[in-house]
Amino acid sequence: MTVMSAPRCTLVGAGPGDPELLTLKAVKAIANATLLLVDDLVNDAVLAHASPQARIIHVGKRGGCQSTPQAFINKMMIHAVQEGEQVVRLKGGDPFIFGRGGEEVEHLRAAGIEVEVVNGITAGLAGLSSLGAPLTHRQHAHGVVMVTGHAQPGDIGTDWVQLATTARQAKLTLVIYMGVSSLAHISHGLLQGLPAHTPVAVVQHASLPTQREALTTLGELAQTVQREQLQSPSIIVVGDVVQGARAWAALPKRSQKAA
Structure with missing residues (x-):
């Protein structure tokens, strides 16, 4: 019998751009995700590690360009986890170095959601x-x-x-x-x-x-x-x-x- 993991959200650092700089832990988290919320600076080649069944939503955030509001992203993460999804929030670089990872962790924990952070090369x-x-x-x-x-x-x-x-x-x-x-x-x-x-x-x-x-x-x-x-x-x-x-x-x- 397959044991399903509890719904959760993982903040994953995709590194600076080169997909070969991903950590093994990041690759595993991406592969296990049922929903990936992807930042603008993430290399598309990183998404090759995602399951073919996973949903991928681009939530671009780049200075000087039109961005997905942070509040909307927070709501998407919380709603998806509550619906039973394995959510990966995929960010360029490292989530905790100018990636708003701290803000997102605070919102997720306030909603009672378990959060894991996988660091990336900044x-x-x-x-x-x-x-x-x-x-x-x-x-x-x-x-x-x-x-x-x-x-x-x-x-x-x-x-x-x-x-x-x-x-x-x-x-x-x-x-x-x-x-x-x-x-x-x-x-x-x-x-x-x-x-x-x-x-x-x-x-x-x-x-x-x-x-x-x-x-x-x-x-x-x-x-x-x-x-x-x-x-x-x-x-x-x-x-x-x-x-x-x-x-x-x-x-x-x-x-x-x-x-």
Whole structure:
């Protein structure tokens, strides 16, 4: 006799884009789902692991585009579990790193629903790794700060001057998500606390065949992104660890001075 699992919801991180970066646990959860609610940045190849009988609903959420309201997604998850579905909420990157996973877990638990979270590789790690550089280094970076460049309406957002000052004093790498649209403001603030020659990497579509990247300095960041026409979704990494990128040595000497 087949024993059916109790209805539940699993938040699954699909990783930065490359389907081969899925964890084994993520593959198992996707295969067992009867309903998948899929974010916009999830690679379609990931869905090859889903059961042919599973229902797949795309609930895209991307900055600057029309998005499925979060409240509607919450209601869909709760209703589906209460109807006996095995629900997988499939998210790009990691559910708990700027993926609204915390909000969704709160809503599900408040409805008395069991929740499991399967972590995925976040784009902030995959992006710089794809260039052959680490986020931490005993000589260059004692820690990492992952921060959003997108403030909520009514929120003053990150104090970039203070963050830059702290990063310089504590030798921290800054990984900025969703920062391209506010790049001028972010760069201006960071330059109040970090030198203009601070190395920066910008990686668009991390881990995908369409990946594009640029290595530059903080003082030339805005101009570089505009010149190279880099767009969202992109990760911006600020700090001396960027010098570990394979192509850093090929930069013009003026871009590397004092780095």
